[in-house]
Amino acid sequence: MSRKSLLPVVLVPTCILMIPAAAMLLRVEGWAWGVTDFVVFWILIAGVMLAYKLATRKAVSRAYRVAAGLALTAGLLLIWVNGAVGLIGSEENPANVMYGGVLLVGLIGAVMARLEPAGMAVTLFAMAIAQFMVPVVALVVWPGDFSPGVLAVFGLNGGFVLMFAASGLLFWRVGRRYGGTRVGAVA
Template sequence: MHDGKAMAGNAENHGGLGRSRWRIAAWAFAALILLLPLLAMQVTDQVDWDVADFAIFGAMLVGAGGAYELAARMTGNGAYRAAVGVAIAAAFILVWMNLAVGIIGNEDNPINFMYGGVLAVGIIGAIIARCQPHGMARALFATAIAQALVAAIALIAGMQHASYSSVSEIVALNGFFVALFLGSAWLFRKAAREQTPAGAGLEG
């Protein structure tokens, strides 16, 4: 009896240690990402960041990392954690690319403000879903549709005829984000399927 409790305690401690190591590795990776622009500035003139750039980028990394930490503490489901990670990574890259160079044209192109609506769809959907996997899957699917709609509107508006954008660039960049959001939705659905049998077992 005592041996069983000891084994369970050891397994729990081992799991907690493993999660701590993953969190430390994630934050170390975030710090490395923050240092990359500084290193790039030493070897090329194409990267020229000031203090404000590093402050904004650092704040975004802390926000993204904090959001993932919060989600990771809510559940031990691997698919759910992966889904959150993919969604946060997609949102992070979308925001940073818009701030840095713009998704369509340059960062001053007004059509890029539409991507704020894409993120709003995901955030509002998550609030409505209360972060439950079934609802989150629908929210991320809706986010992917919103992303695709921005690309469609850009093409209808003739942005591909401008010197700074082409059909392939608009389709490829937006397709990349659509794929990430759909991937996150699929992982949330997987998490929901894994959760349902567990809930059914408890009810029995």
Template sequence: MTLPKSILRVALATGLLLLIPLLAMQFTQEVVWTFSDFVFAGVLLFGTGTAYVLIARKWNNTTYKLAVGVGVAAGLLLVWANAAVGLVGSEDNPANLLYLGVPVVALTGAIMARFRPLGMSNAMFAASLTYVAITAIALFVWTPTGAAAEPQVHSVNVLVANGVFAAIWAVSGWLFRRASATGSTLHQQVA
């Protein structure tokens, strides 16, 4: 499939996904999205889909494509959850801003590796370790004071939830490692 067709599919999928909250708003008071919520979600979904399309087409290997999907989904879930409810306490906790470093580590590592499977594996494992380190810092080192202090945050719940997120990055790293072992070939396709 050509690149423009792939991007058009991403745009259509983004539009269809945004119809879900739009329709839900017509039938329930539980869903209350503002225009900026739709813009944020649209940019996030379209950007994630486009990133997948651009990266996955670099190598001709199913495991590589799956690894890209898991890594991109990990980034999407991290940003979405952090913006919606926060990963440590509420979304107002300033420690949540630290988590933006995780996708930065993953993307920087991927670019430095030129999207090669072994380098991508290292980048995803680095993102996973960064995630764990940020969680430890947010819970045990940097404790917000004043209005941002949240004594009701249960460390076990935060550790389990963040452990799951870190594991998703690690799974992506493991899949990239498998893709490198199976001998991926560079996919030279001109759009």
């Protein structure tokens, strides 16, 4: 990777984080980020962008690139929302730790699939199932701390399930079109 291709990995997170920085300067209620918050989220955004560049560097299929982008964006949003406010109850609710398992399924699956579309499809479908199961397990194990309500929690989780499943469908489509070739690349 050239320095020129890494420039967006540095600049885009910086530009995105200017929004909360401006909110802090304007003293918008609810924005109380510290330096650590900015550093952590800059690293998260830059890491996702770098992962996208590495995963799609040989991809010739637009569907593969969209699938990878959707999966990585869903993962980033899952970390961001869960870390900021928690998906189930507050961010201190122990049920929220289970979302780390969803991301672990994705990481292990991507390594095992070696980023090949068919394996990535299975991985993303497994992530969708794991994402769906988190609030089900939480409702059984921690029913008392289920704010903002059962429907809201399942609805929010449903959004993530849809993103992971849509990404899986796109990977499946690429796998069907290009067979077992790595990321639909022309070797």
